Amino acid sequence: VAVLVLVLVAVVVIVVLLVLVVVVRVAVVLEVLVVVLVMLVIVVVLVVVLVCVDVVEVVLVSVVVVSVVEVRVVVVVVVVVSVVVVAVRVVVLVVMVIVVNVVVMCSWKLVY
Numbered sequence: 612v613a614v615l616v617l618v619l620v621a622v623v624v625i626v627v628l629l630v631l632v633v634v635v636r637v638a639v640v641l642e643v644l645v646v647v648l649v650m651l652v653i654v655v656v657l658v659v660v661l662v663c664v665d666v667v668e669v670v671l672v673s674v675v676v677v678s679v680v681e682v683r684v685v686v687v688v689v690v691v692v693s694v695v696v697v698a699v700r701v702v703v704l705v706v707m708v709i710v711v712n713v714v715v716m717c718s719w720k721l722v723y
Contacts, residue, residue: 612701613658620654620708627712650711654704661700668693 672689 612697613662616658616701616704616708617655619705620651623708623712624651627715650715654708654711657704657707661697661704665693665697665700668696 672693
């Protein structure tokens with residue numbers, strides 16, 4: 612899922628940059644490029660952090676499954692909750708990417 616989010620971000624960034632190259636001067640494009648790259652790095656870092664957290668969650672749940680056989684139901688609930696948490700994080704990440712792109716386009720329209 613994280614890979615899909617990264618691909619989505621890359622596609623949006625490329626499209627925005629192409630539009631800017633067509634419409635705006637090169638110097639402005641370079642400034643925007645720097646801003647977009649910084650935001651892209653931030654998004655990538657967030658994705659990596661989310662993935663690491665998810666892996667830790669899964670490992671902990673697996674350890675619980677192996678050690679405590681009697682509490683299988685509780686473990687299943689924990690796994691379901693973990694999956695839901697992951698889904699929520701991905702949705703939040705996608706929304707954040709959309710918001711960032713909207714902010715970029717709006718500020719661009721304000722300046723020009």
